[in-house]
Structure formats: structure tokens, C-alpha cells
Amino acid sequence: MPDQPPQIIVVEDDPDIRVMVLALLKAQGWTCRGAGDAEELGDALLEGMPQAVVLDLNLPGEDGLSIARRLAALRSPPAILMLTARSEDIDRIIGLEIGADDYLGKPFNPRELVARIRALLRRMTRAASEEAGEVLTCAGFTIDEGARRVTGTGGEEIALSGAEFALLAQLARARGRILSRNYLLDAIHGREAAPFDRAIDVLVSRLRKKIDRPGQESLIEGVRNAGYVLREPKE
Known part of the structure; x- marks a missing residue:
């Protein structure tokens, strides 16, 4: 039986942009639904959880940041690609901090939008198809790649988003x-870094908040002009 096409919901209040994006994504063979606000998104989610949500930040009523926070808190959240105006740098950072997986500024190149979504879907598909993935132990954590589960030294489960899990596993x-x-951005998001791209730095900050112990040095060390490394906790 052939695989079912990925399910994507496009949340955009501008009908012209929404229709354009839906047509673009459907041309890739993906199953897509549109929503103009949070209420319509809620109705769309009743039909089934998608693999990805393309989410505009400037929505009437409940804004995109609030919606992204709710989606990221789900037990099995979809990948979230935010669409933002280029002047909204602070909103991009906040969006990534609360759980969005990637962002794309408006106006955007249609081919880049497709490439970003394809990279997110590839990561989601790879995660879903891992029936017996490797179990890693590092820095006091047990990382079960097959079950997509992280547990601490006391056996407590640590809830991570898809991007946070991918970063910790890497x-x-x-x-x-x-x-x-650059390596982490390619491995997690499937793209190269743009000038002043802070996606990985924000993702590291999110992960630190979930795995670091109060009053102790961060387990993820930033090395100037080099990148990041996971260290064993100090006794």
C-alpha cells in the first residue's frame, strides 16, 4: 500500500497568500488544508493532526505566537514553519523559543518555502519510521531514538519538541x-545558515531550559567561533 501524502495546514489570514501557498504545496503532491485564524485551525485539527503547520504570526484574534505555543505543547506536535515580516526579528526569536521549528520572512521565494517544508517533513518522516533506533546515553540522559523519548537520571521523562530532540541527539x-x-542547522533543519541566523542559538537556549540543573553550569557548552558541545555534568 503506498504511503499517504503528508498533511499540511496553512494558517494565513490573507486569502490571496493562503490560496497561493495552498496551490504551491498541493502541486508537490501534499494534502493541504487552509485556515484564516485560530478558530478555523481548530476546526481543521478536528479532521486530524497534520505533519506540518505553516503559520503566519499576524493573525486576527489569537496571534501566531500563541498558536505556536499551544501546538508545541502537544504530546506529538507537528512541525511548525512560521511566516513573518522581515522587520519582526524579535517575533522570530520568540517564535523559535516557544517551539516553532523554522521561520521564513515575507516576502518569500516559493521555491525556498517548498524546500523548508520538505526539510521539516523529511525530519518528521525519519522520526516516525524509526522502529528500533539507537539508544544513546550521555550527560546523564537516556535518549531513545526509536521511541523519541528522553529520560533523566531519575527515570523522569523530559518533554522535548521535535527540533529539541534532534539537537540533543546530534x-x-x-x-x-x-x-x-552550520552543521547543526543542516542536520536539523536541512538548510544552510543565512547571515545573522540565530535559529540554532535559540534552539540551544530552549533545550538548556529543559535539561540543565538549577544552580549548575549548562550541559551544553558554547565554544566561541566553533559551535556547541554536550558535556558530562560535573560532580
């Missing part, structure tokens, strides 16, 4: 080696 596999920002 750092754990490196076994103490420094990984550059």
Missing part, C-alpha cells in the same frame, strides 16, 4: 566533539 552522538552551527 550532540549526544558527537560524544564530546564540538559541532558547528
Whole structure:
């Protein structure tokens, strides 16, 4: 039986942009639904959870940042690609901090939009197809790639978004080696860094908040002009 095409919801209040994006994504063979605001998104989610959500930040009523926070808190969240105006740098950073996986500024190149979504879907598909992935132990954590589960030293489960899990797994596999920002961006998001791109720095900040112990040095060390490395906790 052939695989079902990925499900994508496009949340955009501008009908012209929404229709254009839906047509573009449907041309890739993906199954797409549109929504103009949070209420319409809620109706669309009743039909099934998508693999990805393309989410505009400037929505009427509940804004995109609030919606992204709710989606990222789900047990199995979809990948979230934010669409933002180029002047909204602070909103991009906040969006990444609360759980969005990637962002794209408006106006955007249609081919880049497709490439970004394809990279997110590839990561989601790879995660879903791992039936018996490697189990990593590093820095006091057990990282079960097959089950997409992280547990601490006391056996407590640590809830991570898809991008946070991918980052922790990459750092754990490196076994103490420094990984550059460009390497991590390509491995996690499937793209090269743009000038002043802070996506990895924001993702590291999010992950630190979930795995670091209060009053102790961060387990993820930033190495100037080099990248990041996962260290064993100090006794």
C-alpha cells in the first residue's frame, strides 16, 4: 500500500497568500488544508493532526505566537514553519523559543518555502519510521531514538519538541566533539545558515531550559567561533 501524502495546514489570514501557498504545496503532491485564524485551525485539527503547520504570526484574534505555543505543547506536535515580516526579528526569536521549528520572512521565494517544508517533513518522516533506533546515553540522559523519548537520571521523562530532540541527539552522538552551527542547522533543519541566523542559538537556549540543573553550569557548552558541545555534568 503506498504511503499517504503528508498533511499540511496553512494558517494565513490573507486569502490571496493562503490560496497561493495552498496551490504551491498541493502541486508537490501534499494534502493541504487552509485556515484564516485560530478558530478555523481548530476546526481543521478536528479532521486530524497534520505533519506540518505553516503559520503566519499576524493573525486576527489569537496571534501566531500563541498558536505556536499551544501546538508545541502537544504530546506529538507537528512541525511548525512560521511566516513573518522581515522587520519582526524579535517575533522570530520568540517564535523559535516557544517551539516553532523554522521561520521564513515575507516576502518569500516559493521555491525556498517548498524546500523548508520538505526539510521539516523529511525530519518528521525519519522520526516516525524509526522502529528500533539507537539508544544513546550521555550527560546523564537516556535518549531513545526509536521511541523519541528522553529520560533523566531519575527515570523522569523530559518533554522535548521535535527540533529539541534532534539537537540533543546530534550532540549526544558527537560524544564530546564540538559541532558547528552550520552543521547543526543542516542536520536539523536541512538548510544552510543565512547571515545573522540565530535559529540554532535559540534552539540551544530552549533545550538548556529543559535539561540543565538549577544552580549548575549548562550541559551544553558554547565554544566561541566553533559551535556547541554536550558535556558530562560535573560532580
